[in-house]
Amino acid sequence: MKRIVELALLLMVALGPAWAQQTSPDETPATKEDIQKLFTTMHIREQMRNIMDLMAKQSKQMAQDTLKKKIPDTSQKELDRLNAMMDQTMKGFDIDGMIDDIVPVYQRHLTKTDVAAMAGFYQTPTGQKMLREQPQMTAEAMQAVQPRMEKMMATVMDDAEKMAKEASADAKDAKTAK
Numbered sequence: 001m002k003r004i005v006e007l008a009l010l011l012m013v014a015l016g017p018a019w020a021q022q023t024s025p026d027e028t029p030a031t032k033e034d035i036q037k038l039f040t041t042m043h044i045r046e047q048m049r050n051i052m053d054l055m056a057k058q059s060k061q062m063a064q065d066t067l068k069k070k071i072p073d074t075s076q077k078e079l080d081r082l083n084a085m086m087d088q089t090m091k092g093f094d095i096d097g098m099i100d101d102i103v104p105v106y107q108r109h110l111t112k113t114d115v116a117a118m119a120g121f122y123q124t125p126t127g128q129k130m131l132r133e134q135p136q137m138t139a140e141a142m143q144a145v146q147p148r149m150e151k152m153m154a155t156v157m158d159d160a161e162k163m164a165k166e167a168s169a170d171a172k173d174a175k176t177a178k
Contacts (some may be wrong), residue, residue, distance in 0.1 A: 034112055034115045045096070050135040052090065062150055062153065063086065065150060082096070
């Protein structure tokens with residue numbers, strides 16, 4: 001019995017520091033400031049602005065192409081209205097607010113060690129090249145998937161059109177049944 005108590009005390013002394021330490025340094029959550037510094041290193045605001053501009057441009061083109069396929073005699077005035085509507089929608093994007101919304105997500109998933117390693121990478125020549133090239137790579141990737149997206153958008157538009165026709169027919173049937 002005495003040996004069991006001694007063993008238990010020895011284990012408690014040996015493991016005490018591990019129990020006392022709630023998280024290891026590798027598991028310390030990143031702070032808001034850590035994430036904001038990382039975002040500064042990564043030029044996130046500029047990246048997001050560039051991506052939003054790119055998305056707006058490509059979305060406009062995709063919407064115009066889809067509309068022209070659906071309604072071949074679409075006038076330039078209608079296309080201009082579509083562009084104005086999309087421009088107005090894009091103006092509503094609050095990049096700073098979006099970044100503020102993203103910070104807690106990064107905090108939940110990254111530790112101080114993770115953030116330090118990422119910041120270290122993005123400060124290297126390769127990391128800076130990645131940041132410089134990312135907008136162009138994104139633009140080219142979006143261009144590459146555009147035909148697929150147009151096909152998918154056309155299918156969605158066809159389905160929406162069918163649903164509208166069915167709803168209209170159901171409404172007519174309901175009126176005549178009364």
